[in-house]
Amino acid sequence: MNSIWEVIDKAETGQYMEERDFDLNVVARLCRDLVKEYGIKFDPAQIITSDDSMVDNVFEAGLRLALEAGIFCIDTKRIIRFDEHDLREGTSSAPTSLIIGQGKDSRILYARGVEDERDPIICGGQAGAAIPEEWYLPMALSFMKEPLVDMINNGGLAVVEGRKVKTNTPLEIQATRRELRMLREAADRAGRPGIHLLAGESSVSALGDLAIASDKYMRTSDAHLVALLNELKTDNQRISKVVNFTEYGAHNVTLVDPIIGGYAGGPEGVAVCFIASFLLGRVMYGSEYHVIHPIHFRYMSTSAVECMWNLNIVGQAMSRNAPYILMGDVWTSAGAGSEMVFYEIAANTITNVVTGSHPLGCSATNGKYPHASGLETRFMAEVALETARSGLKRENANEMVVKLASLYKDRQAKPDIGKPFPELYDMARVVPKPEWNATYLKMKREIAEMTGLDL
């Protein structure tokens, strides 16, 4: 497989192109043409599809896109290309299982299959959120204390010691180190010192990332996210992060988040773009696992119908053709403290688990407000485990998800954003307050009755 040295070389010597040409004449054109050629069609009534031939077509179209487009390096305006041999080698060498974390808290993260009955790995946390420093520790503790949570991906810090953190400033280093110290502290307090952290979210540029490659902060059993920029792009900051963690020996994880309505087009084009991104991300970043995060151009939420269709078809396409370890994001429009958030979590989680990914969430309010807690992640875990253990099939899962989505999709433009963490939890004992616990129990009962899942 290509080494990171070759990636750096290619970013300097690849074909030169103006970015606008890459966006319109390469990505947009190819996505549009490939969707047409392979007859890929989004159907809101089939959020979870059982059409294996369409699933495989999405994969083939994605492979073609990866080969024909490559990755655009924003800094050098050059295209990093890989041939079919490189991509096939990247796939054949991709781990299908991985030990994450340490000691008794370690877990085996694995590539899930379609309708896989094995317990999924549960990743908890409000990923992507800017969490106030004074709540960061108790909020992290609320996730770590949940016994069903196997690993953590929490948000970053927007303020450190009263100073607002700005990109590309020294405060990024302070914030990322503080984030990791608090995550470690929370893990220790929860009695789970070896829990796997997918972290360093306070580091937008490579600055913070470089500052945490140490046992004190991130261990080699931990992981960080390296994004593919929209669409099919990277830059020297991302490549620097990869270089750092590759040499340090911790895990690189590709974050792929194409925008529905953006350069790749609608849900169908985005699905094709996802496959290309995973194949290219693997060879470029050497990633061991990967995050599926479709973005709805208006709601952002992965629980939007078009996004869940993407989670479904991309998960299945990868699972059947290139079994990578995939984490499927669960990002809701609604916040913790609301009833709506439970419908979104249930639909999104069932979709992920049945179609080949592990659930990662819940990032309530899409991380826009720190309105999140461990309790709704417990619900996500319960839904995920029961979905897998009950051997839920795609057809039945689709019925459930369509029904659940009908209960919230018209409210996603103006969702109930719930309440901030301190209003939901007893901050001293770090347990849910009675009112929030009662909402959880009520909604769990209602969704169990509606879906037939034994929650």
Added chain:
Amino acid sequence: MLDDLANSVISGDANRAAEAAKKALTGGVDPLNAITNGLNRGMKQVGEDFSKLKVYLPEVMMAAEAMKAALAILEPAALKKDSTSIKKSKVVIATIAGDIHDIGKNIVSLLMRANGFEIYDLGRDVPIDVMISKALDVNAEIIAASTLLSTSMPYMEDMIALLKERGLRGKFIIMVGGGPVTKEWATSIGADGYGDDGDEAVKVAYELLQRVKPS
């Protein structure tokens, strides 16, 4: 002829739009009427279709290109007739310092252009002093800043502080938006407006132009 202009924009065909513009002028169509009821109508339709996900960002970009090609022919003719007839509100827009995520900003930029604003899009990771300088240069009414990163939001606050420090705050309407930005936060830093998405940004910009008069 007006339909032809509108349809050339909707189909994103720059050559066809330029041809339609020439035909409109030789056919005696009032250039301002051609812009308003031909090009603008087409662009508005594209914006509405995009909001409903009937078309996507590339189609909106192509439509904007087609509109630009036709405007290059129609605008000089309209100005010759009446120099005040096509005065547009000027907007300087950018993804603010520290952030390279520009798709959201591009969408807002295109939708504002589609709705008749004169847009100066400075791109991404733009320092705040560059945004202010450009706004002064072109005599903009609005400065619009976007970010997807919570760690670039403080630069929006810095921009407002710098405008105050330089005695320029009253000169511009300040709008902010992007993934982590909220209405409450926009108010807290003293911004004039916030848009949750492209459509809302356009509406808010119109409202602010009526309500807040830059001095």
